[in-house]
Each structure stands twice: as structure tokens, then as C-alpha cells.
Amino acid sequence: MSKSLSPFTKQQLIPQEERLEILKSKSSLFIGIPKETAFQEKRVCLTPDAVSAIVNNGHRVLIESGAGKGANFSDKDYSEAGAEITKDTAKVFACPMILKIEPPTLDQIKLINPQSILISALQLKTQTKKYFETLAAKRVTALAFEFIKDDDGTYPAVKSLSEIAGTSSVLIAAELLSNVNEGNGLMFGNVSGVPPVEVVILGAGTVGEFAARSSLGLGANVKIFDNSITRLREIQKNLGQPLFTSTIQPKNLLKALKRCDIVIGAVRGKNRSPIIVTETMVENMKSGAVIIDVSIDMGGCVETSEVTTHKAPTFKKHGVIHYCVPNIPARFSRTASISISNMFTPYILKIADDGGLENSLRFDRGLKNGLYFYHGILTNKSVGEWFDLKHSDINLLIF
Secondary structure, eight states, X not given: OOOOOOSSOHHHHSOOOOOOOOOOOOOOOEEEEOOOOSTTOOOOSOOHHHHHXXXXXXXXXXXXXXXXXXXXXXXXXXXXXXXXXXXXXXXXXXXXXXXOSSOOOHHHHHHSOTTOEEEEOOOGGGOOHHHHHHHXXXXXXXXXXXXXXXXXXXXXXXXXXXXXXXXXXXHHHHHXXXXXGTSOOOOOSOOTTSOOXXXXXXXXXXXXXXXXXXXXXXXXXXXXXXXXXXXXXXXXXXXXXXXXXXXXXXXXXXXXXXXXXXXXXXXXXXXSOOOOBOHHHHHTSOTTOEEEEGGGGGTOSBTTOXXXXXXXXXXXXXXXXXXXXXXXXXXXXXXXXXXXXXXXXXXXXXXXXXXXXXXXXXXXXXHHTTEEEETTEEOOHHHHHXXXXXXXXXXXXXX
16 A cells, blocks of 8 residues: 655745845936045046946946046046036036045035935044034935945955055155155165165054065065064965064164164054154164154154145154155055045945845945945944934844
8 A cells, every 4th residue: 555645845844934035126326426626635436447337337427527637537538438527516416326535525515415325435533523414414325435344344445545555655665765855875676785675664454564565575674563463473474474573662663763764654543543653763763764654644653753745745853754644545546546446336336236225235234334324314333422423223224
């Protein structure tokens, strides 16, 4: 006698959760890119190649005339890529989505339409309470690109700009060592029979790593100081070779500073960079040595550092050349623009494919990390506590 077989397994008979599909329909974007007006800012959010990719995916890009000039991209380059060009600043700020490098000024915020999407840097340390109140009144949804996280938990915008700052700090130092710039006449390059240039790097983060990478590539003798053993171990691993590393101990540091030709300061702090190199230490350095204080945007890690500009980048103190320009990547505006554009483009295409920013925020935790305003509601706890403003948890607003 044959057994009657059940058409279902035991597992299939257990009640299952109902799965509801969230429908994602591709949306069309209209992006405005205004010309940057901040002091010394020459970068642009999207390159012509990026604009071409976005336009070919069915989106519109309106760019203010001359927006790419500082990075050597002409209006013609953008026009041929499919962008619309306008000289009307207000028209650009009226677009539903605005992309900027620097945060908009209060006057520029007035030009933004209510319920628009703003993606730019936030630069929290430079903002005022009024800035956030003005954005809230416009009911904008705003993202700070320096807070957007990658899948691996890193900040892609910060990392890419730190890579540029680290590499360029060495190139700048090489320039300043020459006799033309009143340096001590030394050259990188590991010339046979000539002792190598001595470089001291303070901080083993991304800036420090890329400064070390460039210095080693040019044949320099490199010493790295950081109080984190983990970061020192990591930098040796990433560089693929053993090199001098030390925790920041005054005796060891002073000894290294007396011998070195270049100091690159890349130490960050929560509110201000800690002073690592005192004025007395600078007095003990060689005449004609060079200090590049990359952390000057957070106060600087060298006691004798003072903010300088791209037009007047250096000054001498105790015979040591100081370079203390806050926005080093802007010196290499085209490279920096390509780097930022590479970060922006995939996110823009993803937002469109997801059916709009709201859907992207639901699915992408890294993108959500960059959000600080949602329809005029402040969602960033740090901003709220810093400026004593009411804030809400974004997870309670987006389901």
C-alpha cells in the first residue's frame, strides 16, 4: 500500500512573515551647480565627464557660467557634456537639487526654494545659529558631504581631500626648500652620495600616510609621530615597509626636529588641534627648514603657526619657513574637483535609481549619516547640542 504524500513540507506549513515590496521607480533629477564665491575656493562639484554621465541617464544639470573656471573647465566643456549654462545665479539656486562645495551664504539661502535638496560641505566650526535657523525656515533637506559614510565606515570626501592634502604638502615643501623660495637649497630625489632629505610627520592619519608615501617615493628619510600605536602600526602596514615611528615624546620629537628639513603637521583634535611643536622647538630647528601645518584649519599643531593665504602662503619665524594655508586641496583645484566629482556622481545616480532622496535615505545608512536637515527639521545631534537647537532622530521621521 503506497503512502499518500503531502504536497507541502512541514516548514512550508508554518505561518510565514508577509513581505511587502517597496516599489522603487526611477526619478528624474534637476540639479543646479552655482559658481563658488568663497575666498580662494576654485573647486567645482561635478566635472564635464560626470555631467555627461548624469545627463545621459535622463537628468538635467543647470550650471552657472564660470563655475568650472577655477578648475580649468570651460562653459563650452559643460555645454558639450549636456549641461545648460546660465548667468542667472538665482535661476541656479531655484533648482530642486543644489550641489555646492562650500556651504551657501545667508544671502544664497534666500534664493533657495522651499523644500529643495541641498548637498554641500557643512563646515560646522565656521557656522552660526542663524545659518541653521535660516535653512529651517526654508524647510530644506540638507546633506553635508563630509559626513557621508562609505560601506566600510570611512568618510569618502574627507579621505580623498586628505589624500590630496598629504601628497601636496610634500610637493609644496619640495618647492619651498629651493633657493628660489629662500629655502636651504636641498632637493628631494635620493641623489647618489648626498644624504636624503629628513621629513618629520606629525599624525599617522590619511594626511600623514599620503605625505609619508610621497616623501618615501622621492627618496626622503621619514619619521612619523603619533600617540596611537594602532595608527602607527596601520601606517607601516599600508606603506608596506618598516620606518621610524614613535609616540609623541618631547625628547624624541625635539631630537628629530633639530635634524629635519621638513615638518608636516597633520594632527587633528575634537575642537582644536593640540599644540605638538612649541615655539622653543621651532627655535631649535635648522635655518631654512620648512613647516607645513596642514591642521591650521583647526588652529594648527605648531605654536608659531598663523593662518596664511594662497596668494601670500608663507612667513619666516626663527629662520624657519611656515606654510599655513587652510585649504590646501584648492591649490590643486582640478585634481580636487575630479576627486569630489567621483564621490558625488554615484550618489546622484543612486538617488535617482532609488526613486528620490527619501528612498535612498531609507536604504543607505552611510548617506543618512550625512543628513542634517529633513524638510526643515534638524536631525543632527551634534549641531543641535552645539547651537542649542531642537533636533529630532531621523529614524523617527523616515520609516
